[in-house]
Amino acid sequence: MAINKEVVDHVAYLARIRLSDEETVRLAQQLEGIVAFIDALKNVNVEHISPTSHILPVQNVLRDDVPVRSLPIDKVLVNAPQPEGDFFGVPKIIE
């Protein structure tokens, strides 16, 4: 798997990270090396092996449908970069 500039650009777009040209070049090179290393997994026979998403045999963790107090508005917005009244403000979305 070759990680070239296009792949890095695409993945950076999906992850919403702006990269400088210099970063893109460097990351492409580093990721290429890492992916080559990771490709070692292709040597493992995983036929009939089920994937492990949860390491412990825990299941059916449920919560009763009982309301608890919500966060007061001042605490909701205390960290907001752009509070607007009781709302979070973001750049105008044009659809």
Added chain:
Amino acid sequence: MELAKLTCHELLDLIGAGKTSLEDIFDDLRKRIGQTDHKVRAYVRNSQTENADVCPEICAQSILKGIPVTIKDNICTEGLNTECCSRILSGFRPPYDATVIRKLKEAGASIFPVKANMDEFAFGSSTENSYFGPTRNPWDVKYVPGGSSGGSAAAVAADEAVWALGSDTGGSIRQPAAFCGVVGLKPTYGRVSRYGLIAFASSLDQIGPLTKDVRDSALLTNIIAGYDPRDSTSVDVEVPDYTGALVKDVKGLRVGIPKEYFVEGIDPEVKRTVEDAIQKLKDLGGICKEISLPHTRYAVPVYYIIATAEASSNLARFDGVQYGYRSLQDKAKTSLIEMYARTRGEGFGQEAKRRILLGTFALSHGYYDAYYLRALKVRTLIKRDFDDVFKDCDCVITPTSPTPAFKINERIEDPLKMYLSDLYTISANLAGIPGISIPCGFTKSGLPVGLQILAGSFREETLFRAAYTYEQSTPWHLQKPEL
């Protein structure tokens, strides 16, 4: 009396005997930080430590009597900056406490108001990837303290903290504990609530203690362990009193020595030191035998797929909308997508970007099966290796890291080499099992070496027993760095 040098249980004894007070402890700690932290830089905003004060509501009847605990910068503390040592979370003050913090407060601990340094979002093995700059190893400030909980480990090693909490996703407690010559425990996945731990890789992360000795480790684990209804992955298994496992006796303990951990790549001094430690355990009555963990070599690649994939999703929320850093551009002219891309491009450091991109790639269309799904399957094989071993071993002993601490800047430009320093610790996270690192000697140049003990899920008592017996039979934990 140099109170800052003491363990928590020693301080509790002194307070109990009326020989010292909480004020004295805080005074001495502040003094020590003032003297040494400009060299070590274990704390993120060390100029603020002078404000660290006794928590006024601490109850004299409480278990911990107000003794402070140092917290890694990725564990949420209500009203206290919790920034994961990242620009993107700069200024973030959570309006809630992590469950471990709540438990500590209920036990009467003071939360030390300045956080311990770490690699940004716990991405790293050297604490060099911090927005606040690197922490240095108290044993030799030219060296890294390990990571990502390097601030917590260095603070404990330098006597700038009584004890500390860290988090461990692939070795982030155990490896810095080894590099700094302290005790670090990664509990079983699900043993300690992750609620309020800013997630790196949800299926691997676990909070644990970094302490000056094994007794403190057991004491702190007693307090933070247990089921939490706010964490669906925490397990409802009874928490024993871990101090009860502090018995100096390993007679008949079946110890597995995995041959895959002593091959190429291991530093000769580390190898010799750990072999000496194994001999010591044999002398103490342990039954050691060679075992095999055949999929060991795949642990690092599996880890770097699973951990980065989960991280790429966990870190999506840092987008400049609700908290943390937002790129300061002309509001009226910036589109939403530009705001996101600039905020994240400017807010994340190099290693964070690298891992988010790798994880995004591993999950992206066309690569999911080849990378992510395959990694989950190999994870199953790694888990099975341990299941097999623990059928006839009580614990497994390995070096914590293939090398002692390395020099600052030595590996920062070579991510792969950096990743390999977690070679021996990652498997425990993948298998969900507990692991502890304890000091087992020094290199010729005076850097600590760590011994890792692993056990089956929820067998922390076995770890404490073996670690305590070894520690009490050796002088390593009593040595202090000169600063």
Added chain:
Amino acid sequence: MKYEAVIGLEVHVQLKTNTKIFCGCSTEFGREPNSQVCPVCLGFPGVLPVLNKTVLEHAVKISLALDCSVQEYTKFDRKNYFYPDLPKDFQISQYDLPVGRDGFLDITVEGGEKRVGILRVHLEEDAGKLIHKDDISLVDFNRAGVPLLEIVSRPEMYSPEEAHAYLTALKSAIEYLDVADCDMEKGSLRCDANVSIRPRGERELGTKAEVKNMNSFKGVKDALAYEIKRQIESVENGGKIIQETRLWDAKNGKTFSMRSKEEAKDYRYFPEPDLPPFVMTLENIRKIKETIPELPREKAARFIREYGLSAYDAGILVVNKKDAEYAEECMRAYPGENKKPVVNWLIGPLLSEANNRTGGGELTALGILPERLIELVGFVQAEQISNLTGKSVLTDMIDTRESAADIIKRRNLIQISDTGSLETHIEEIIKANVQSVESYKQGKTGALMFLVGQVMKKTQGKANPKVVQELLKKKLA
């Protein structure tokens, strides 16, 4: 027509619970912005989701009601995409192991019954709400984390009417379970449609457009009709359908392309590591199944069987559960084997009053107790009042809450069927309307109805029109 349309619907239903899907915040509608939020539904760093028990039960219930096979093993996945109404920039949803799959819903359409396949039923969390101002957008997260159930049909509907019937039947079935409000105007039921066309007889599906932003049942019908016409016209004019998302503009009666960069969507689904899987035993499923009440179609079948209703009448009466129960009480209490008289009143005057007054057309909202309705119907059946008078009495009953007997007495409405007293009136009318009498005698039967009308007028509607007619015929013979 050369082309046929193929429609599949994706319906989002907001489940009726006290709290959100993964945290204890209230789900109440219409509160101040950002007042029903907590670190969990705001996606603050470090927080973790815990599934609401009721949400899972509701989802299983709906799956069973739609004849889905309920998965023994179900889990959640993360759907990753960036949007400001999505607090974590991923949505917790279900990807490959949804709660239910492979069900169906039977609907009634012109020309009979039809079965529409259900592909899958899965749980997910709702997003927040965006408000767009001149130079800024505002985010309110009250709705973020509200439990949603997405019900995806197979592309097996071929007209806007079928889609409408499917939605009506789906809403009706879910309302019977009492697990959701299904109010499209309030957004507690949302519907997106996948629409394509293909030449008749062709099996392959055409390129589909996804139509969104339909805010009422009528809107769905109108939008689909427009979109099908647009696609056919486009193809007939040599154009090509492109895969895109189109928004319904109800004001102008058009769909229009979102025109956003149709980037290849890559949601990077993967198993949600913070939520262990859920395993449903057959025993659990059986227990939930036991709580499922008789559903609309079963009820309709029983009404036909037990009360001799026509399929059409039964279909109308079972749409709304409360009304169906009310109707059954009325039918049960109505004396005799033939229930048609009371049924006619239910689906006639009562339903039209309900539609006029409540908009929603709920019979029970009128506040007429079954025994009171039966009393009224009794008066009409006994010809003590006319059908017309009966309708006026009904209006009065709804307004005043008086019984039919009291109203008839108060307004002195009992029909005059006594020939003696009627004859006097009839003779007067014959005298006063010589011309009409002549016309009738010359064979214009219409004139007789005019004369009956005059008698009715004179008696203020109280005369029994049948008796009047008979008497007139006799007199003028």
